[in-house]
Amino acid sequence: MTDLLRLSGVHTHIGRYHILQGIDLAVPQGQTTMLLGRNGAGKTTTLRTIMGLWQASSGEISLSGDRIESRATPDIARLGVGYVPESMAVFSDLTVKENLVLAARDGPLDDTQLDWIFGFFPALRRFWLSRAGSLSGGQKQMLSIARAIIEPRKLLLIDEPTKGLAPAIVMALIECLKEIKRKGATILLVEQNFFAARELGDNVLVMDNGTIVHRGEMAALAADVPLQERLLGLSLETHQ
Amino acid sequence: MTDLAATDPLPKPKRDIAPILLPVALALVTIPLIGSPSTWLTLTAASLAMGMMIFIMASGLTLVFGLMDVLNFGHGAFIAVGAYVATLVLAPFAASMQADSLWMNLAVLAPAALLSMAVSGALGLVVERVLILPVYGQHLKQILMTTGGLIVAEQTLYALWGPQIIPMPLPASLRGSFILGDVAIAKYRVLAMLIGLAVFIAIQLVLNRTKLGLLIRAGVENREMVEALGYRIRRLFLGVFMTGSALAGLGGVMWALYREQVHASMSDDLTVLIFIVVIIGGLGSIGGCFIGAILVAMVANYGGFLVPKLALVSNILLMVAILMWRPRGLYAVTSR
Secondary structure, eight states: OOEEEEEEEEEEEETTEEEEEEEEEEEETTOEEEEEEOTTSSHHHHHHHHHTSSOOSEEEEEETTEEOTTSOHHHHHHTTEEEEOTTOOOOTTSBHHHHHHHHOTTSSOOHHHHHHHHHHOHHHHHTTTSBGGGSOHHHHHHHHHHHHHSSOOSEEEEEOTTTTOOHHHHHHHHHHHHHHHHTTOEEEEEOSOHHHHHHHOSEEEEEETTEEEEEEEHHHHHHOHHHHHHHHSSOGGGGO | OOSSOTTSOOOOOOOOOHHHHHHHHHHHHHHHHHOOHHHHHHHHHHHHHHHHHHHHHHHHHHHHHHHHOOOOTTHHHHHHHHHHHHHHHHGGGHHHHHSSOHHHHHHHHHHHHHHHHHHHHHHHHHHIIIIIGGGTTOHHHHHHHHHHHHHHHHHHHHHHHOSSOEEOOOOGGGSSEEEETTEEEEHHHHHHHHHHHHHHHHHHHHHHHSHHHHHHHHHHHOHHHHHHTTOOHHHHHHHHHHHHHHHHHHHHHHHHHHHTEEOTTTHHHHHHHHHHHHHHHOTTOHHHHHHHHHHHHHHHHHHHHHOGGGTTTHHHHHHHHHHHHOTTOSSOOSOO
């Protein structure tokens, strides 16, 4: 399995804070890699650094073998990277339709893709002409994900999609992400919900204090309660 | 996932019409206070004309504020430069301006306005590249740089044209009024209303019916996410800044004709009004800016007639009242 994304010795400073302290990671093509860790470990900073939203102070980031750490965010997006931020960042003043029209950078909306998305997120069809700002938190998350997958992407960077959502919505999101996975997408997924992580992850990276402290298969971590407790301060049992 | 059936009919978007009703309510409330219907109609027409001119000047600034998060205290320079450029074009054609033919007048005025817009827009390009670009994200430095730029621009105009006020008479066909019974509405005010309305409609069409407009509206709200979708927003910034500068230039020409004079510091008083309009409209909101401009002009005209002693503070009071009602302006677009 080839690596689609690779980070080597990446450091990121935000102001005087040294957040990422030498990140080395690889995201294999066609797989879902979970990025886990406590609050403040540097997970969101890792995604933002890959996306170019924060500049890496040093280190190398390569996508399909091409170096991208010095590229501007729009150029990285144009290489086929979709980003779903933790804040969802839907455009509240725009309608659901307008949000998706904007995300479909390379042309008009593809009806087949749209129908596929509506299959998972019927609320988006229902609120098609409503302002995104009037959607509920779960619906905004659906829109945020829909925006990232409205066109084929090489790599999806998704930051805590289940955060603050009702259990029923979380289950639906998991099903949606599984389907995206089945279509062959490569995903780097930050998640605090261990149940979701276990359901979705092929591989897992655990971060602490700006470094990767564990890497391996998700199934192995899910089966190893003492390791979960040591790395994350919790166990899967407490999250079921 | 949701209790809503996918086959249900799509809902229509909800409109927030309360701000739209404000100027209507204000106009209606003043009818009994003013007493004379003809005076009221004259003041209302004056308000709409003044409001449209302020809107033209403020519309660019609100987009610059909203999209670029740039505090441009030098916006007034584009207004003054636009007006001065028009004097350059109109001076050699004074005879055509005084000919009693609307078409002949417009044949001179239109190129003058277009050239003013072009020069102001080009000046906007220089200002954005030289003054704004190095200080993106640094508000205090933006204020210092743009205020400095305004001072330099004003002093340059003084150096080139001198300190005297330059007369800029209305063309012959736009002098006088349309008389409707007891009501007299100045011809130029009607033209100002039409141009302001045309600019508003054009901006609304671009913002709401084109992908470029979607990008601007999205960028006003969340620049970072627009970039994460693959759009190079810096180019958009520059385009919006130049368009805003060009509109300020057009507004400068219209205001100079309205006051029939040009001077280097003509934008000083206007800048205060423009900032009030941008703030009460909601940063980045063209609709809010439009309503805000009409409200400011109404308060200035009705207030000046009813309570002249309050004229100087009436717009500040209006701003306070609106911000107490809606702290982020009539239509909050950005989270700032």
